[in-house]
Amino acid sequence: MSEVKQALVQAADAARFAPSIHNTQPWRWVVRADRLELFAVAERQLRAHDPDARMLLVSCGAALHHAQVALDAEGWSHTVDRPASLTPDAPLAVLTPGEQRPAEASATRHLQMLQVRRTDRRTVSEEEVPESVLDELVKATEQAGAGLHVLGRDQVLDLAVAVERAQAAEAADDRAAAELATWVGGERPEGTGIPSSALPAEVPLTTVAERDFQTAGTVAAGEGHDRSATYAVLYGTGDAEADWLRAGESLSRLWLAATEHAVSLLPFSGPVEIPFTREALRRMLGGTGVPYLAIRLGLQDPAHAAPPHTPRLPATQVIEIADEEKP
Ligand SMILES: Cc1cc2nc3c(=O)[nH]c(=O)nc-3n(C[C@H](O)[C@H](O)[C@H](O)COP(=O)(O)O)c2cc1C
Incomplete structure (x- = not known):
């Protein structure tokens, strides 16, 4: 070759x-x-x-x-x-x-x-992500073509409401529940889906609820809260298929930069999946951008072990x- x-x-x-x-x-x-x-x-x-x-x-x-x-x-x-x-x-x-x-x-x-x-769903530590690191992460995202809008305190509460509404909409949808059961939980020996070993054993105490995967995992979520977490919206200008592909490239660029700075990144796609909560996210951006993903950034409490890697095909x-x- x-x-x-x-x-x-x-x-x-x-x-x-x-x-x-x-x-x-x-x-x-x-x-x-x-x-x-x-x-x-x-x-x-x-x-x-x-x-x-x-x-x-x-x-x-x-x-x-x-x-x-x-x-x-x-x-x-x-x-x-x-x-x-x-x-x-x-x-x-x-x-x-x-x-x-x-x-x-x-x-x-x-x-x-x-x-x-990796995706780490444990609660974050009491220490905030330093401003200088946030600036680096915004820069890395912009280099890859998207924007990262850091939410203020009031907007975090708006995000918490949007996440809950999206969660309720998906929980009421039998097809979505069946889909979750297909892709989440258990050991996943076939190489796809989220195994229990990547999910928290108990519901983490947070202002913005983590996605409810409808199954308990085995990771100790930690005693922390998300008070010190930074929430942000990954956004861009276009809402067509080609823009979503570019958004993914920016997400990867951002995630690798975050990993380099020992910052854990947790995506929240629920509020983008549901049209009316997506619209709420769009309003948080002042109507000037298209939301691709909500994101939690935080520092991890080293007292608890990180979840293992998820399987791959x-x-x-x-x-x-x-x-x-x-x-
Ligand atoms: C587009 C996208 C949306 C995601 N949405 C969520 C989410 O809403 N909640 C969550 O806990 N993880 C979310 N994730 C993380 C995935 O579950 C995770 O990437 C996958 O299980 C593989 O595990 P790894 O990131 O540890 O390699 C999302 C990831 C991507 C790329």
């Missing part, structure tokens, strides 16, 4: 670490001799929670950014083609490598962060190596 193709396989493999809604990993890669193609997998779309495939595309965007991080870490320059409008069966994005040069130290660090990052199931040379 050529050196370029090997780098592309490694990039697709690193993208398996990406976060995704309910750990659905709704992506597939095709490695060609000179490029890497990213496809969405409709069978792993959450039809009840995510009928427009908004969160599916944010998840695929996170995987796309992870693949770029892996190419950067090997020193490969690359271009990304993202079609303005998506067509079924066509790639969501195509990554084409250019020249290989010595990798920058920051690229190597980002690759390390990608392996360390095997590489053979998500990576297809095409155009193999005939022997």
